[in-house]
Amino acid sequence: MLLALSPRVLLPSILLAICLFTFWRPDHIARQTAVEAVDVAVSDKRIAFSIDDAPRGVGAYLEAGERPKLLMEAMKTAGIEQAVFFVNPGRVTDNDGDEATILAYAEAGHLLANHTADHNRLSDVSVATYLADIDEAEKWLKGKPNYRPWFRFPYLDEGGKNKAKRDAIRKGLKKRGLMNGYVTVDASDWHLEDLALKASKAGQLMDWNAMGELFVESYVQSAEFSDDLARRTLDRAPVQMVLLHETDLAAMFIDDLAAALKKKGWTIVSADEAYRDPIAHMEPDTDFADGTRTQMLAAERNVGNRWYQRNDQKVAKKLFAERVLRE
Incomplete structure (x- = not known):
């Protein structure tokens, strides 16, 4: 009806x-x-921060003792609530104040993990010596606040072409309950620091602002490069992990770096979140075990264009001379 x-x-x-x-x-x-x-594309760009070689020697810009306080203040300003410091306890002595510095990082909410006691390169020492170096660091670290059972290879050297040595250390890490603290984003800040130290000792004038711009630009480029490489290799976007060192450059410019990354759509996350990503447990089987996790995974899967160009020391030195020394 x-x-x-x-x-x-x-x-x-x-x-x-x-x-x-x-x-x-x-x-x-x-x-x-x-x-x-667009929202999904932006939100899956996640990145965390790690800082190697703590404690580290005096740099080219800051007075002794200034760096730790400035670094912690800069990370707070940047919204980096939880970075991880990979520590070399062999550099800590009873009267240098370094232990207090390491504990201050932990008290500020950051994490502590193992970088060997004495920063040996795996390719240069025996398996027994290397594992003893790891164990010495563990003895110092265990019981410290915010300790995590993570290990970072000094120089990112996981054995080079020696697969037997690589596999022995992988087995040794598992036996000790330690996870390989992967890296994906690297722009060789340690090399920029070395160039600055040499220039300072030689009495050369350096453009402080240009140094900051070069530092930030290089790491943002490296993050974008690694993001693209990961997507080409894994068909997804894992949490990227930045490799910095406890340098004057990190203390002076990490807040600028974080701001620049955010402008590129990156979300800063904790180190804990990063190491929960499945990429943290991948063990690439490559002919040459050295470099970032994304580089080695790409090599394993025959993905081309794996190397960020500014990690070539000749390229970085030329940029430093042109932009910082204005030669």
Whole structure:
């Protein structure tokens, strides 16, 4: 049975239907989907921070003792609530104040992990010597606040071409309950620091602002490069892990770096979140065990263009000379 509707009832109904169709028409849906896709693309760019070689010697810019306080303040400003410091306890003595510095990092909310006691390169020592170096560091670290059972290879040297040595250390880490603290984003800040130290000792004038720009630019480029490499290799975006060192450059410019990364759509996450990512447990089987986790995974899977160019010391030295020394 059909109901007869008066024009006064029918007209508002028709107008409502037109409005609903206009609002929910396919091109509106397409636009909404596009916006959601952009949001997902931005939100999956996650990045965490790690700092190696703590405690480290005096740098080119700051007075002795200034670096730790400035570094902690800069990370707080940057919104880096939880970085991980990979510690070399063999550098800590009873009267140098370094233990207090390491504990201050932990008290500020950051994590402590193993970087060997004396920073040996695996390719240069025996398996027994290397494992003893790890054990010595563990003795110092265990019981410290915010300790994590993670290990970072000095120089990112996991045995080079010696697969037997690589596998022996992997087995030794598992036996000790230690996870390989992977890295993905590297721009050789240690090399920039070395160049600055040499320039300072030689009495050369350096452009402080240009140094900061070079540092930030290089690490942002490295993050974008590693993100692309990971997507080409794994078909997804793992949490990227930045490799810095406890240098004057990190203390002076880490907040600028964090701000620049955020402008590129990166979200800063904790080291704990990073090492929960599946990439943390991958063990690439490559002919040469050295470099970042993304580089080695790409090598294992024959993905091309694996090397960020500014990790080439000749390239970095030329940029430093042109932009910082203005030669």
